[in-house]
Amino acid sequence: MNHLLEVRNLKTYFSSDGSTIKAVDGVSYHIDEGEIVAFVGESGSGKSVTQYSGLQLIPTPPGRIVDGSVVFDGEDLLSYKPNSEKMRKVRGGKIGVVFQEPMTSLNPVMTVGKQISESVMLHMGLNKAEARKRAVELINMVGIPDAEHRVDYYPHQFSGGMRQRIMIAMALSCNPKLLIADEATTALDVTTQAQLLEMMKDVVKKTNTSLILVTHNLGIVARYAERIYVMYAGGIVESGPTKEIFKNPKHPYTIGLMKAVPRLDDPKDRKLLSIEGSPPNLANKQEQCAFLPRCEFATEVCSSNPAPSPMTVGENHSAACYVKIENSGWKIGSSHVAAAKSEVSATLQAELQQKVPREQKETILEVKNLKMYFPVTKGLLSRKVADIKAVDDVSFDIRKGETLGLVGESGCGKTTVARTILRMYEPTDGSIVFQNHDITRMSLSKMRPLRRDMPMVFQDPFSSLDPRQSVADLVGEPLKVHKMVKSRKEYEDRLVELFEMVGLNPSVRNRMPHEFSGGQRQRIGIARALASNPSFIVCDEAISALDVSIQAQIINLLEDLQRKLGLTYLFIAHDLSVVRHISDRVAVMYLGKIVEIADWQTLYESPKHPYTQMLLSAVPIPDPFIEEKREHVEIKGEVPSLLNRPKGCSFSNRCPLATSECKEMEPPLKSVAADHGVACIKV
Amino acid sequence: MLTFIVRRILQTLFILFFVSIIVFMIMHLLPGDPVSIMLGDYASQEEIENLRQELGLDKPLPIQYMNWVTNVLRGDLGNSIAYNQSVNALIQQRLPISFHIGLLSFLLAIMIGVPAGIIAAVKRGSWVDSLITVTANMGMAVPVFWLGILGVYLFSLKLGWLPVQGYTSPFDDFWRSMHQSIMPIVLLSLGSLASLARQTRSSMLEVIRQDYIRTARAKGLSERKVVLGHALRNALIPVITLLGMGLAHLVGGSVFIEQVFNIPGMGRLMVQSIFGKDYIVVQSVVLIVASVVAFGNLAVDIAYGFIDPRIRYK
16 A cells, blocks of 8 residues: 655754754654554754655755655655745645644734634635635634634634644645644643643544654653654654563663653652753764764664664664663553662652651741732723732642642643742732741842742743853852852852752853753753752742653752752742652642642642643653553633633633532632542532 | 724724824924024014914913814814915815825735735745845835935936936826826835835734634645635734824825925925914824824724724634
């Protein structure tokens, strides 16, 4: 049988500043009709460029398709001119693409109906009225209510999830044979992600459309893909059926990835095994295997031979590696728990055993009934017409040495909580007691000495470091601000110590931020937070911008530092697996309120609040065998705007348990067991 | 959107109020006395006092201002000291002339500058792009007066194609009018044209990099539709801001051009009045010019709303 899409030896290079970046370097793969295939890899691995090359959507210059063939439906797409009519018939007509960023992928000055009609008119030859009808139909199909009316809306009138639904409607509008979803759900919340992937899967299965999922999320791969291609540094390093690859990964990079990803069903004491180093610079790619510098299985053969091409290692399973890895140290499923446990150090286990009960630990931060409202103004005189209750009556405490994970979907108020605690906003009401000082209304000058004890690590390592200061200045700034060093020598010594602490070579300290990779920059951000020798650190999505293998390195670093320095963390994240891994206690937020708070085990193993249950069910586990058996809670609707908070319980409009009672009053956070609070009247 | 417009109109009125105060102050605080200029050096003290009283110049400044503003609001701009004519009548003669030159050069700047910018952006890196960019940069850098002198020398004196100076209303003799005004119009438009071309180019390049342009291409649209249908409207948003500023630029340029080509417009009137210390005329002219620029910018802001739905639905 002929494949729907067959790519042979595709090479796409980019030239920049005189050097050639081999973004895609000899990639071959195929897709059959009706198949769901995943391309997995970290940023810069070339997985997206591979997809765009076939459609000739690569900007030329600086891009250039150097070699290869992309045979789709019997015709080589690369033989067409980039903007020829034939090429354009394929784009949108036979191959639909859903892009990563729903917020920027739709034209802001054109109604969504018009944007959908445009493709339908082009490829299906419909007239304006018919096209509009089709657009309404499609908007309906992707689950947007009131399509008849919404078709005339502009993109900014939709939420991110809704915009992505519209992108999907657009990509599917002309009944394509292949749908490419390029990190289509990465920017979205887990519940929206699950809804959209479920929907895409249903549609493609119904219409026998093939689907390519380009993603870095192994959980999504495990839940949805039938076959996988793993990419690294512009090449496919391993390919095969999903289950086979998860059970029996053969390439060291795949094995490394599996070990690095935190999972929702991990044993708590599993130490994430990060892949050391960082991906290679593709500008001066070496002859040998690109993974060689980071590979733990490397042998003599690897360094003396050119990069290996894919070799068959099992049925439909191939890996580009010279080494026949028999014992990878990776086992999937239940036995993996045991394997992982043995990697825990003896000291850690001792620590775990002699745990001090929570009540006896000192309280470092206590937040009571915290409220942070932002006014909504309207009209000529900017009258206040309403409040955005970004944080509404939130209470919790953090004990010394523990990590409180704050999770929730975007817009739930978790970052606002952190900023209010640090007094970047003036709290509307409530109290914040930090190390026995009531700082709720403390003057900013009195706050200053306390600030050195409450630094923050930010989300985006690229924009949170001043690009014009050397990293030594960045890390050393708190020392100067808080006058913590007396002499130049003391300052330098402390810098060296800080750099070593976060695993960076101190000799790099006079470089500028742009010379570092994302993971290294995040280490610099952590070093800066550690500079003032704090006891408490707020990590606001500190690892969400990082790739899986780097993410594990930073999580491990944070955990090590906590043990060594006795740090307390407020760890804000949307990734539930990561939060589970790092936190002692977890608070779940929804629309500005904490709906459930408990120790990690209780919260993850027996969640009580329906929202927590829904969230957890939405997170895919990177294990196809478990995913197969897992039951999923149906996810209804999407997060309402803070201005349209449902009456009574905020979650009542999406809750499977909701009754009329729930719409009458706001449920208070009540204690259901020791240190376990749930805001639901049904519990 | 309505609130937005009302708010902007109020802002505009506020701006005009400030302009009126500043203009009034400047003319009265500057050294030199209009009365002595009007009466000549040999006037007696008594004559001077009489005239001052007649013109209301003996009253305190706030009262003078109030009187002036009240009259302006009634539509009476006062009487010119030098021309012995009502300022209203003067403006009625001069304003249409400046509008004629100004409006045409404004349109010329848009009609050539914007397409040039689009072409340069689409053909980025080609010789067409280089040509347009270099020309635009030169257009911005070279002073208009120098180009004016050069133009007069080349086209009028050497080649004899165009008259050296003069102005005729297009309603009196269309061809003669065109003949006379073509060089001033072109020269006046050059600065705005060049900056429009540059702004359009850079804003177009910015938009072409956006994700939604990739989406449009991925739909299979032709490059023409991608550029004109998707990119242009987004790219025009910053260009329109520039139009508002271009208006002010045009006013400044017209003062100069009218002087060089001996066109009896507002710019020339202003220059003459300043030299003649005809403060009532200067006040009126500046106020009118400021109103035109302020309302032009108001129009620009309202135009945003129509181009960008994100502003409309706020």
